[in-house]
Amino acid sequence: LMIDYKNLSSLFMDNGYKLTNQRHAVLNVIAENKSLHLSVEDIFQALNNKNPEIGLATVYRTIQLLEKLRLVNSINLDDGFIRYQFADPEERHQHHHLICEKCGNLADVQEDLLEELERQMMIKMKFKVRNHSLKLYGLCEKCMNNS
């Protein structure tokens, strides 16, 4: 986990929330799977091993809280689930996603390539960008070669 217990506890307390075992366990699952994009059901299943007492509603409520505290980001692939990923507090922007239309593979693009575009939005549209969501649909390397 990137954040030690003391700092984590402070983050919750300072915002008027309690750091419960359940919340800590949910965050652990997400932090231990940084490269994955987990649905709430995925997280609930992962918890069932060590913390079978945690209810699904608690996972939903916790995820909402973690997102508010900016500890997780969400991505909606329009397949019926919202997926969650650990948000490194050191990263300034939500990263981009590459979605292969053939095999369904989902890849992250860490580099922020929208800074110039966002500058243009301010000039041309008088719009101040604070966050973004970019999904690129197409063919991954493997599927490009196999077609």
Next chain:
Amino acid sequence: LMIDYKNLSSLFMDNGYKLTNQRHAVLNVIAENKSLHLSVEDIFQALNNKNPEIGLATVYRTIQLLEKLRLVNSINLDDGFIRYQFADPEERHQHHHLICEKCGNLADVQEDLLEELERQMMIKMKFKVRNHSLKLYGLCEKCMNNS
């Protein structure tokens, strides 16, 4: 409507579908509100004036078909509804969206500003982009001045 009845009918027939009154009516609502982003419920309500006999399920099925025929684009603002907009067949790419986090206003950006980024994806990630979804969250001009 950008497409005359004959061409529209051909588009449906050539793909093995029939151009029914219901489908024509749904497309008309979307085409007559090019600048808006209509939910299925919005479309259903708009139809109730002139075509009260059209059922909600038909609207859902028609929208799916229109999207398959590339006559409409969808945008998901993660507020529980998928919204639809007429897709000008002459536009090559899905346009971008500016979403004001203060007043909720939704604006379109017609200019495609991702061509260079998509070229970089091919070079750096070996990923061939075929479509994209870009949502920019922030402050519109009005809300920037009022804060």
Next chain:
DNA sequence: CTACTTGCAAACGTTTTGCATTTGA
């Protein structure tokens, strides 16, 4: 004619909520 389409209502699956009980600080 007849395969495709429709309208209705019931079903679906994810997410939210009400409420009594538990718990962190």
Next chain:
DNA sequence: TCAAATGCAAAACGTTTGCAAGTAG
């Protein structure tokens, strides 16, 4: 101590589907 958090089950919500009846070509 006690407001906040939890677990459970029920409800909510947008969307999909089964099926009998209707219709475009």
